[in-house]
Amino acid sequence: MKKMLSFIRKEFYHIFRDKRTMLILIGMPMVQIILFGFAISNDVKNVRVAYYAPHYNNDIQKLVAKIDANDYFIVVGKCTTKEDINHALLSGKADIVAYFDRDFSKIGKKGSTPTVNLIIDACDPNMATMESTILTQVINDYFKNPAGGTGALLVPHTRLLYNPSMESSYNFVPGIMGLILMVICAMMTSISIVREKEVGTMEVLLVSPSRPMGIIFAKMVPYFTISCLNLATILVLSVFVLKLPIAGSLIGLILFAMLYIALALAFGLLISTIMKTQVSAMLVSMMGLLMPTMLLSGMIYPVENMPAILQWISAVIPARWFITAVRKVMIQGLPMAAIVKEIAVIGGMLIIITGLSLKNFKKRLE
Amino acid sequence: MNDEMGNKVIIAENLTKKFGNFTAVDHITFEVERGEIFGFLGANGAGKTTAMRMFCGLSRPTEGKGSVGGFDVRTQAEQIKKNIGYMSQKFSLYEDLKVWENIRLFAGIYGVKEGEIKSRSEELLHRLGLYEERDSFVKSLPLGWKQKLAFSVAIFHHPKIVFLDEPTGGVDPIARRQFWELIYEAADQGITIFVTTHYMDEAEYCNRVSIMVDGRIDALDTPRNLKEQFGTTDMDGVFRALARKAKRGD
Amino acid sequence: MATAINVNNVSKRQGNVEALKGVNFSVNRGELYGLIGPDGAGKTTMFRLLTTLLVPDEGTVTVDGFDTVKDYEAIRSRVGYMPGRFSLYQDLTVEENLKFFASVFSTTIEENYDLIKDIYAQIEPFKHRRAGKLSGGMKQKLALSCALVHKPSVLLLDEPTTGVDPVSRYEFWQMLHKLKEENITIVVSTPYMDEAKMCDRIALINHGQILKISTPKDIADDFNDALLEVKGENLYKLMLEIRKMRTVKSCYSFGDSLHVTFSETPDTEGFKKELSELGQGGLTITPIEAGIEDSYMKLADE
Numbered sequence: 001m002k003k004m005l006s007f008i009r010k011e012f013y014h015i016f017r018d019k020r021t022m023l024i025l026i027g028m029p030m031v032q033i034i035l036f037g038f039a040i041s042n043d044v045k046n047v048r049v050a051y052y053a054p055h056y057n058n059d060i061q062k063l064v065a066k067i068d069a070n071d072y073f074i075v076v077g078k079c080t081t082k083e084d085i086n087h088a089l090l091s092g093k094a095d096i097v098a099y100f101d102r103d104f105s106k107i108g109k110k111g112s113t114p115t116v117n118l119i120i121d122a123c124d125p126n127m128a129t130m131e132s133t134i135l136t137q138v139i140n141d142y143f144k145n146p147a148g149g150t151g152a153l154l155v156p157h158t159r160l161l162y163n164p165s166m167e168s169s170y171n172f173v174p175g176i177m178g179l180i181l182m183v184i185c186a187m188m189t190s191i192s193i194v195r196e197k198e199v200g201t202m203e204v205l206l207v208s209p210s211r212p213m214g215i216i217f218a219k220m221v222p223y224f225t226i227s228c229l230n231l232a233t234i235l236v237l238s239v240f241v242l243k244l245p246i247a248g249s250l251i252g253l254i255l256f257a258m259l260y261i262a263l264a265l266a267f268g269l270l271i272s273t274i275m276k277t278q279v280s281a282m283l284v285s286m287m288g289l290l291m292p293t294m295l296l297s298g299m300i301y302p303v304e305n306m307p308a309i310l311q312w313i314s315a316v317i318p319a320r321w322f323i324t325a326v327r328k329v330m331i332q333g334l335p336m337a338a339i340v341k342e343i344a345v346i347g348g349m350l351i352i353i354t355g356l357s358l359k360n361f362k363k364r365l366e
Numbered sequence: 367m368n369d370e371m372g373n374k375v376i377i378a379e380n381l382t383k384k385f386g387n388f389t390a391v392d393h394i395t396f397e398v399e400r401g402e403i404f405g406f407l408g409a410n411g412a413g414k415t416t417a418m419r420m421f422c423g424l425s426r427p428t429e430g431k432g433s434v435g436g437f438d439v440r441t442q443a444e445q446i447k448k449n450i451g452y453m454s455q456k457f458s459l460y461e462d463l464k465v466w467e468n469i470r471l472f473a474g475i476y477g478v479k480e481g482e483i484k485s486r487s488e489e490l491l492h493r494l495g496l497y498e499e500r501d502s503f504v505k506s507l508p509l510g511w512k513q514k515l516a517f518s519v520a521i522f523h524h525p526k527i528v529f530l531d532e533p534t535g536g537v538d539p540i541a542r543r544q545f546w547e548l549i550y551e552a553a554d555q556g557i558t559i560f561v562t563t564h565y566m567d568e569a570e571y572c573n574r575v576s577i578m579v580d581g582r583i584d585a586l587d588t589p590r591n592l593k594e595q596f597g598t599t600d601m602d603g604v605f606r607a608l609a610r611k612a613k614r615g616d
Numbered sequence: 617m618a619t620a621i622n623v624n625n626v627s628k629r630q631g632n633v634e635a636l637k638g639v640n641f642s643v644n645r646g647e648l649y650g651l652i653g654p655d656g657a658g659k660t661t662m663f664r665l666l667t668t669l670l671v672p673d674e675g676t677v678t679v680d681g682f683d684t685v686k687d688y689e690a691i692r693s694r695v696g697y698m699p700g701r702f703s704l705y706q707d708l709t710v711e712e713n714l715k716f717f718a719s720v721f722s723t724t725i726e727e728n729y730d731l732i733k734d735i736y737a738q739i740e741p742f743k744h745r746r747a748g749k750l751s752g753g754m755k756q757k758l759a760l761s762c763a764l765v766h767k768p769s770v771l772l773l774d775e776p777t778t779g780v781d782p783v784s785r786y787e788f789w790q791m792l793h794k795l796k797e798e799n800i801t802i803v804v805s806t807p808y809m810d811e812a813k814m815c816d817r818i819a820l821i822n823h824g825q826i827l828k829i830s831t832p833k834d835i836a837d838d839f840n841d842a843l844l845e846v847k848g849e850n851l852y853k854l855m856l857e858i859r860k861m862r863t864v865k866s867c868y869s870f871g872d873s874l875h876v877t878f879s880e881t882p883d884t885e886g887f888k889k890e891l892s893e894l895g896q897g898g899l900t901i902t903p904i905e906a907g908i909e910d911s912y913m914k915l916a917d918e
Contacts, residue, residue, distance in 0.1 A: 006719035010708065017707045200703035204762075207667040208720045209693040363688075365669040409781040410752035509655045535779060536807045538654030538822065539913050543868050550852040565808070566782055570871030571851075589872060600871065602782055602810075609783040 003210070007218030014192065015222055025188065029180045029230045033237045036172045047072055047131050050094035052079040055102045066142050067098075072134055089121050096120045096131060129305075173238045174326035175299030177257065178319035180234065181227055182264045182293055187285035189223050189268030194281040197272075203365070212363050220265045227261045247333025253326065256339065259346055260322045266353040267318075273360035293319040321345045373400050375527055375558045376421060380430035381439075383416050390416040392581035393430060398574075400526075403549060403559040405569045405589075408578030409609045414562050417578070418529055421560070423447050435526040448476070451520035451557075454531035458516030461505035465496060468504055469519055476523035490518055510541020514548060521552050528552065530561040534568065546571050569601040577605060579612050618645040620770055620801040621666065626675035628661055635661040637824045638675075643803055643817075648796050650815035651805040652912070658824040659805040660700055663774040666803065667697050679770055693721070696768035700775045702755040706748030710739055710758055713747050714765060721766030728767045731798060735791055736761045753784030760791065771795065773804040777811065789814045809909040820912050827915040832908055839906035839914065841865065841877040844884065848874075848891075849898040857894050868913060875910055 015021050049067055053060045068075040076094055079085050088094040099117035118135060120128045193216070196202040205215055231254065238244045246253065267289065275281040294300060296310060297319035303311055314320045325342035328334045336343075376398035383391040391413045398404045408414045419425040421434050423443030432439035435449040459468045469487040478486070491497040494514055504512060513533055521528050530549075534542045546568065553559050561572065569575050569589060576586040585592055585608055589601055596604045621643040628636040635658045643649045651659050664670040665677050668688035677684040679691045704713050714736070718725050725732075739757050742750065747758060756776060763771060773792075777785040789811065792802055796816075804815070812818045813832045820827040820835070828835060848854040855874055858867045865877045876882075888901050906914075 003719050003722055006716055010705070010712070010716050013708055013712065014705070199706070200699045200701045201705060203664075203667075203669060203699045204697060204703045204717075205720065206669060207692055207695060207697045209689065209722070210720050364671065365664060409783055410779075532779075536655035538657070538807075538916065539809055539909050540868075540916060541654070546869060547852075547855075554852070564779065564781055567810075567871040571869060605782050606786065609781065612783075 004214060004218055007210075007215065008221050011192070011219055011222045015226070021188065025184060025226050025230070028184065029176075029233055030237065032176050032180060033173070033234055034241070036176055045072060046074055047096060047135075048076045048094045049073045049096045049098060049135070050077050050079055050085075050088045051075065051098040051100065052082070052085055053100040055100070060100050063100075063139065063142050064098075067135070067138055070138050072131075073138070085119060089119065092121075094121075096135060098135075172299070173234070173242065173244055174323045174330060175297065175319075177231070177234050177326060178260070178297060178322040179290070179293050179299060180230060181257065181261050182267070182319055183285065183290050184230065185223055185227050185261055185264035186268035186271065186289050187282060189219060189265055190271035190275065190281040190285055191278050192223075193219055193269070193272035194275050194278050198277055206363065206365070212361060213358075216269060216361065220269075223268075224261060224265060227264070228258065231257050231261070244331075246330050248329035249336060252336040253329050256325060256329070256336075256343060256346075257322075259343065259350065260318065263318055263346055263350045263353065266350055266357060270353055270357035270360065273357050273362070292317050296320065298323055318346060318349055374398070375400050375435055376404075376560065377433045378417075378421075378430070379432070381417070381420060381427050381432045382429035383413075383420060383425065384428045389581050391420070391427075394578075394581075394583045396576060396583060396586055398527075398558060398560065400558055401553050401556045402574065403553050403561065403572045405572030405575035406560060406562045406578070407569055407575060407605060408562075409612055412578040412609075412612065413581040414578055415531070418531060418560075418562070421446075422450060422452060422529055449526045451476075451523070451525040451528035452531075453513075453516045453520040453528070453533055455513075455533060455535040456531075459504045459512065459519065462503060464501055464503055465491070465507070465515065466500045468515070469522065472519045473522050476525075478523050486522070490522070494518060508541070510537045510544070513537055514541070514545055517545065517548055517552075521557055524555075525557065527558040527560060530559065532562055532564060534563065534565065542568075566600065566602040566605055569605070575601070577608050579608055584608050584611070619643070620645040620647070620680060621649075621803065622676075622678045623662075623665075624676045624678075626665060626672045626677060628658075628665060628670065628673050630661055633824075635824050636665075636672075639821075639824070639826055641819050641826060641829055643801060645801055646796065646799045647801055648792060648814070648816045649801075649803045650812050650818040651803065651821055652807075652809060652812045652818050652908070653805070653821035654807050656823075657821045659821060660774055661824075662821075663697075663699075663772055663803075663805065666772055667695060668692060693766075694769045696763035696766065696771045698759050698763045698771075698773045698776055700778070702759045704747040704755065704759055704762065707746060709744050709746055710750070711743040713758060714761055717762040718765045723766050725765065728765055731767055731795075732761045732764050734794060735764070752780045753787070756780055756784060756788060757791075760788075764795070769800065771800050771802045773802065775805050775807065777806055777808060785811070809907075809912055812908040818908070820908075820915060822912075822916050828911070835908055835911045836906045839911050841906075841914070842882055843904055843906050843910060844876045844878075844882060844887070845870075845902045845904045846874045846876055846891075847872065847898070847900045848896050850896070854891070854896050857891065857896060861890070866913070866917065868910075870909070875904075877910075877914070 015025065051064055064075055067073050079088055079097060085097045085099065088097055097119040099119060101115040101117065116139060118132055120132055196205070206212070235246070239246060271281055271284050275284060296314040297317050298314065299319065303314050303320060306314065321342040325339040328338050329336070374397045378394050378396050380393045380395055381391060382389065382393050394417060406414055406418070416425065420427050420432060420439055423434070423439055423446040426440055434446045437445040437449070439446065460471070463471065466487060469490065470483060473483045473487065488497070491500050496511065496515060499507065507515070517530070517533065534545055537545065542565070549559055549561070563569065572589065574586065574588055575592060576583050578584070585604070587595065592604045593599065593601065596607050598604055598607070619642050623639055623641050626636055626639045627634070639662065651662060653659055661670065665672055665684060666679060668684045668691050671685050680694055682690045684691060705716070708716065714725055735757050739754050739761070742754065747755065750758065760776070777788055780788070785808070792804065796802060815832060817829065817831050818835065819829045830838065846854065846858070851869060851874060855867055855869060858864055858874065858876055863878050863880055863882065865879045867874055867876045884901055884903065888899055891899055
């Protein structure tokens with residue numbers, strides 16, 4: 001036990017004495033949460049809308065006024081010809097052009113389904129998706145609301161759940177938690193183990209009565225501790241700075257996140273058993289964990305929008321399950337019973353990865 | 367270059383390098399003549415590497431003057447780099463390139479004419495007995511061959527001076543001697559050799575030897591005179607007598 | 617005399633290279649044993665086999681009577697090991713390094729202070745300095761202290777003097793001689809031939825094979841060829857001339873002289889005359905006893 005303590009103390013020395021490590025461990029989570037939460041905002045605001053209505057009527061006028069009144073949109077003008085539509089979008093004067101078809105005049109008449117074509121500048125597909133969703137909702141609202149005009153109508157109806165204002169930090173916080181915990185734990189543990197291989201101290205430790213498992217366990221303790229601190233930092237920042245409430249069980253959320261941290265540590269161990277140099281360990285952590293977590297976990301791009309093959313790949317990315325579960329507990333406020341599947345998946349992965357890395361970990365040099 | 371200094375290829379005059387309060391190289395003064403094999407000895411941390419960096423134009427002296435191949439180490443670093451060759455124990459060739467690719471690469475870097483490279487590298491490979499190995503990766507060569515090749519590459523562009531930083535560390539005794547034969551050959555062609563080593567028998571191969579202690583040059587003479595001066599039979603004795611006075615580590 | 621280490625017909629491949637080919641040797645208890653050979657000779661592989669870090673492809677290795685494959689745990693608690701590079705934690709201080717390694721072996725600095733006292737006392741004034749900021753010689757002393765802190769019965773040192781200046785090297789060998797008095801078996805490898813004379817027995821190793829095992833003195837005595845030391849004004853030119861001679865077997869430079877061997881018993885006077893006629897001046901020619909380096913080169917050449 002005394003031996004274990006001295007191992008752990010040594011690991012903390014390594015961390016505290018390396019300013020770069022400290023910066024990454026402590027600084028990265030804060031910077032990321034604030035960057036993603038505030039600066040890199042995907043929020044829809046001041047979207048410029050132009051409209052084209054060859055059969056202009058009262059309904060259209062009211063609808064346009066309604067759109068203009070909405071916080072998200074500004075009506076910037078009217079297109080007089082079809083060519084104008086293109087022109088408005090290309091010149092950047094408008095982000096969306098609403099094209100009211102001719103049957104819009106038959107509104108309220110039996111059997112008619114009036115159509116609004118939304119032509120959207122989709123350079124940023126995520127923004128475009130969001131803009132169209134919100135605009136559709138505004139239009140739907142108009143028809144639903146008797147004050148707006150004609151009452152019931154057969155227009156597709158979408159309602160935004162849980163994040164009615166679609167604030168992106170709601171989506172990003174679970175994503176960032178998944179990213180930071182995975183990358184910091186896995187990358188830092190693997191680098192610190194591989195560093196000992198590179199410097200040659202691992203050779204000395206192996207040629208000693210210390211059990212390899214003890215060496216590894218001692219490596220994980222500090223990173224586990226720091227990751228838990230990071231978890232706390234992220235939660236505190238998101239509640240008090242980003243004003244994101246924790247709707248569900250806080251204890252449940254923390255326990256689940258700790259399970260995920262353990263999985264990330266296991267990944268780090270696995271990487272360190274395969275890689276020989278710090279540089280390669282870092283590259284593998286980046287390419288193998290950071291990139292997929294960013295791109296395929298649903299953190300930035302919704303999993304449902306991916307091609308089938310990427311959806312399958314995303315199923316093996318732990319962050320995907322983590323993010324889904326955290327959204328359920330933290331934002332939707334569902335009970336822990338709702339994330340049994342995610343807990344099972346993460347737990348299963350933990351067992352498999354730990355098993356693999358223990359099998360790979362050598363008590364000799366080959 | 368004027369005639370007066372025509373034969374002095376390295377001149378150091380009170381050359382000094384300080385890092386903060388620490389004087390790594392402390393007012394060293396000496397001259398090296400053309401074609402000379404000059405041994406630059408000293409314990410770990412005596413300041414050899416720092417001095418060598420100044421001569422190679424990689425580090426600006428804090429005080430004093432220095433010239434290499436007629437160029438000022440302070441203001442003409444770029445010209446110096448064109449006129450010297452450099453090789454060290456740690457880095458000399460790219461391990462993951464083939465033998466001929468390394469020769470080509472370094473010849474190209476030092477501006478050897480395209481037409482010359484091919485014929486001269488073939489001649490070199492034959493001379494070193496490496497022609498059959500020209501398509502091998504450098505990492506697969508024994509260390510002794512690697513170092514011989516590295517030296518030949520370092521002087522491929524006929525530099526005025528070649529700096530060798532512990533070139534024979536860990537090399538087997540036969541290859542080490544073959545390496546020194548290459549050095550003799552190069553010196554014979556008028557290339558000045560500036561070499562550091564931890565092998566004291568190699569110090570004997572030098573025309574003149576300087577021994578650095580705590581940043582200063584404490585002895586500089588031919589091996590024979592040094593041995594006489596210190597009353598020892600080999601350079602090991604000279605070195606030990608001097609280095610014992612050292613106060614600092616690196 | 618009891619055997620501390622026994623290496624029996626060991627072969628080991630490392631990647632595509634046959635690092636060791638049928639190696640046999642044994643080390644007596646309390647012996648200072650040298651593995652002498654250049655880089656790439658197989659020294660490090662041998663140390664990794666002795667320290668149980670590698671398993672031989674063929675043959676057996678025993679340390680203190682324990683098999684390195686079956687009883688590796690028993691061996692690990694009784695050997696002290698210094699790998700080729702000074703394997704210390706650069707970001708820990710001198711004292712922290714030593715304390716840590718003591719705790720790795722479930723002991724304390726105080727418990728075995730007697731053994732490391734002489735060595736550690738030299739670096740103790742710097743005990744709060746980070747290991748990364750020490751000079752080569754001091755790092756070497758710290759690494760040795762760390763390897764000794766658990767009072768091992770066998771000390772395995774892989775190239776402890778490489779890259780270290782001659783003075784520190786000399787001091788290091790003095791320390792090893794003191795440790796020998798504590799009845800610790802020491803195996804040490806080095807590429808510096810002149811260090812061989814500091815060992816009780818040496819094994820010359822090259823290309824994964826043992827060339828010869830002997831005491832430093834006997835190795836020189838077994839050198840059968842007549843050997844002449846030749847000095848002259850221009851050694852390089854002299855060497856080129858001597859190599860052209862028909863009866864000359866080898867001619868290598870040794871510091872300020874040349875060592876020449878012959879295929880038949882040489883006539884010293886005739887040899888000198890011949891060289892003078894070729895215009896070589898300042899000649900002195902003396903028959904000498906062969907050293908370890910002479911032997912090594914002869915054996916490696918055969």
